[in-house]
Amino acid sequence: MKTAVIQFPGSNCDGDALHAAQLLLDQDAQFVWHTEAGLPQGTELVFLPGGFSYGDHLRSGAIAARSPIMQAVKAHAERGGYVLGVCNGFQVLTESGLLPGALSRNRDLHFLCRPVHLRVENTGTAFTGAYTKGQVIEVPIAHGEGNYYADPETVARLEGEGQVVFRYVDNPNGSLNDIAGIVSERGNVLGMMPHPERAVEALLGSEDGRGLFDSLKGALVSR
């Protein structure tokens, strides 16, 4: 799966994202700088990594969401291309309007950096097909603004359409309905606060994130 990892000034999980992509999806996965106007020819997955793009100035993800490359990412998503936003990448996706809602300050203000348990709620997406419904996986979080918020109608729609794909078993940050990750209406854009790319090798403490990348590979084959 031809993968482009977008780099913004202040991205700091870009290396991890590229490593996981090269290990599990595409040995030629490459970085794309935020000032580029287009994605490499044939890009199938855009990976928006974690970090503190633009120093989280104004709001986390706000400036990155309005950088030149995001026009190309939006066009890619409109064509049905896959987009994965992790942590700051999730914030960029909500700020750019590719996913509904917003991420605000953690309920207790702390920056939280530890492994958490997630329940896989929907295995019918391109990102979760390799998991089993209700499976609990261990994936690390590392964020200060991961408190998912959306108005009640939006939350009801997300729940009704099965767009909530990952839920915290023990809510660390105050997110509504324990939401940890959601997909777009079409299911081709996933945003999540936990870091699956940091859980792809036993050496890292967990391999539970592999399923997400295996799912994407499977989704491409069955397309």
Add this chain to the structure above:
Amino acid sequence: MSTFKAKVFVTLKPSILDPQGRTVERALSHLDHGNVGGVRVGKYIELTLSGSRAEVEAQLKDITENVLSNPVMEDARWELSEELVGA
């Protein structure tokens, strides 16, 4: 063509929990200001813009609603005043 000074105030919607405001409120309470409540922390942004008043107002509305605030969780309002030349 005139120059205008804009003051933009961005606040969290009343329905959104403001943990920062709550922390400040608790600190004030510890400092014997127990009568203080409803602390909400927001943002204040200054800009200068040039153009006609109508142009600048439309532009400021666009900037405020689409960049300076996130309507999902924030409210925003602004004040606009013309800067007098030579003042």
